[in-house]
Amino acid sequence: MKNFGSSILNQKEIAIGYREMTISWPQSLEAPLPGQFLTVKVTENPAPLLRRPFALSGFDREKNTASLIYQLRGPATRLMATLEINSSIEVLSPLGNNFTLPEKDETPLLVAGGIGLGPVLYLARELDKNGFSPRLVVGGRTESFLPDLSNLKNGSIHYCSDDGSAGFRGTAVDYLKSLDWKELPSARLYSCGPQGMLNACHNLALEKNIPSEVSMEQMMACGVGACMGCAIEVIGPEQYARVCKEGPVFDSRRIKWT
Amino acid sequence: MDLTVKIRNKTLPNPVGVASGTFGYGEEYAQLTDLSALGALYTKALTVEPRPGNALPRLVETPAGMINSIGLANVGVERFLTEKIPYLETLTCPVILNVAGSTEEEYASVISRVDSQNAIWAYEVNISCPNVKHGGMAFGTDPVQVERLTKTLRKLTDKAIIMKLTPNVTDIALIAQAAEAGGADAISCINTVMGMVVDINSRKPAIPAISGGLSGPAIRPVGVAAVWRVSRVVTIPVIGLGGILTWEDAVQYLLAGADAIQIGTGNFVTPDASVKVLNGIISYMKEAGFQKIEDFHGHF
Structure with missing residues (x-):
């Protein structure tokens, strides 16, 4: 640091x-x-x-x-x-902390909504470089809100738009639900984006019984764990966790979703 | 050049400290600034019992400032002694423990339980937190209660007692006089100014606590005026804080009557602001021919 x-x-x-x-x-x-x-x-x-x-x-x-x-x-x-x-x-x-890397036999599913693209894109690029085949799902309202990303070598990028103007019509989570999950015996989910999307990703991970990490956002002041300003509610002995220190990446099962 | 500041029977090495609640227990900033260069490190407020803190969100930015409603989130005395003291013991700068409570007994209990710790140089007593129902502001706005609390705490320790005052009063000078009468060794002023932001889209307050404590450059003139008024009426040292980002801001406080200063919100913007401010003060003193901190005083 x-x-x-x-x-x-x-x-x-x-x-x-x-x-x-x-x-x-x-x-x-x-x-x-x-x-x-x-x-x-x-x-x-x-x-x-x-x-x-x-x-x-x-x-x-x-x-x-x-x-x-x-x-x-x-x-x-x-x-x-x-x-x-x-x-x-x-x-x-x-x-802050970082995403947990997948196991060798796992398929990384990466979901980005809006400004949540940043950390997920970096993870996708790193996994792609290191021999994984990440599936990066990018959701947005309409085509013009979707970034034009250079292709991954081993992985793939899947665009989703609410109005169907690009790629899959529907949300990124709708897209994930439409996948043939029998082909994904050991998937691992990573997501960053609006709270509603993260919550939906969490619910999907529970339903499919797969590991899931979310990158959380909160108004922040110091960024180094000193001010306690960026707290979010979590499940566990402590009621709150700092996004800047214990996060921004959390096991989605640890978040108290509201 | 003598940069020291005498408080009770000890001296701070220089006038630049870092304010309570903005610097954790120092460890958080250890990689970003030279902790040994600090004139004082004022810790996060400590209460007898652990406090999880207030509902979320706790922050909102304002023009040249921010409002916080942290709610004195802290680990409580027991965990402070086992988890925080070992690190504080390694620091060479003076560590001033900020103490908070909702009753006189709670303040007294914190001091009694930690007073044997050599790592604690002095206490800063928070009678000015605007963010918890009984966070001390009830004390800090009543001169009678301020004097009584100060007297009670004075009997418990040989360490210096610094009373930290709120600006949310009709006359801060009266409160400062009450603290001095009770036996305080110094005054810190100011804590945050009560403020509020309304979200016009949700038609609700921006933070669930409704109002919070405003800090940052927006309140600097309020702090400078408070230091000026307080330093006219007390004989004990006055420690100025509120919106200091740069050495120029700090010099304003010193010229207004402060003997020392604290950087709070400024640490968030510039993690090594304390070192930069101290260097700026030293250069200013050289240029002005000042030999000691008192040379800042009496120019108007």
Whole structure:
């Protein structure tokens, strides 16, 4: 974990309202693992004040670059979109925990909705590189909200849109339900996206009796476990867990779904 | 140049501390800033019993600030002694334990149970938390109760007692005088300012607690004014906090009458803000020809 000055190497729109930013990564710093996140100090001005957390969407050790996906949502992300190539930003990373890797004989099913694409995409790319055949399911309202992703070598990408304008008509979870599960004897589910989607993924994992991890989101201040601000409700001896420290990745059976 | 700040019978190595609730127990920031350079580390508030904290969400950002309603989430005295003290013992900076409670007995019980710990340099008594029903603000808004609580705690320990005041009162100077009369060794001001954000889409408060504590640069002028008013009426040191992000902010507090400062929300934005602020203060002192912290005082 380190707070470092980073250069913006690239910024591009990947779908309407969604952008991917590539930044430089210190050679001496450990590589972030899929699921881990960074926080960006967006401005030196006192507003917007807080750093913004984003999951890593990719990492390249040879080039020492990392990428993140963000959605244009408020003043901070609009400001990020105006930052020019080669300008510098302050980044704190790697933060939080990471996804558990699948067993050798397991089929990784990865589900992304909206801004949840980042960590799931990084996991898909890593698994793909390491000989797994991840099935990445990306859901969105309509075609223009779906990113155009470069293909995976061993794995596959499945688009789903609510209006049927691209790929499967329906939600990402509808798509998963439509699969021939007899062909997936040992699947493992990973998901990140809107709360409703994560809850549906959890329910599906229970029904199919497969392991399932979710990457959770919560308003965050410190990002390092100090302020107790980003708590979510969990099942267990402790009522709350910090998304920034115990998470952001949780076994979906540990979350208290409401 | 003498950067030390005397409180009771001991001295802080420098005037820059990190505020309670924003820095955990130090461990969380150990990789990000030099803890040995801290003038003081004010721990997360400690209550007798563990507290899980308030309902979710607990945070909302505001213009140049944020509102929190954490609810004094902490592990309680028993786990503090076994889980937190061993780490605090390894630190070389002064560790000031922030103490909270809902009754006089609870405050007293925390101090009695931890007072033998050498790792604790002093106590900062939180009589100003706006986020729990009996989180001390009931004490902090009444000068009679402030004096009585301070007197009670004073008898329990030889360590310094710093009373942390709320700005949510009609006259903070009166409360500070009551703390001094009760035997306090210093005053910390200010805790967060009560604030509220309404979500116009859901037509509900942004946090379930309805209101919370506003912090960050938005409240800095409120804190500076409080330090000015308090430092006029007490003879004990005043520790200023509220919205300090940069050394310039800290210098404002010192010029207004503070003997030391704390960085709170600023740690979230710049994890090593404490080191940067201290270096800025030193440069400012060199340029101004200041030899000691008191040289900041009496310019207006």
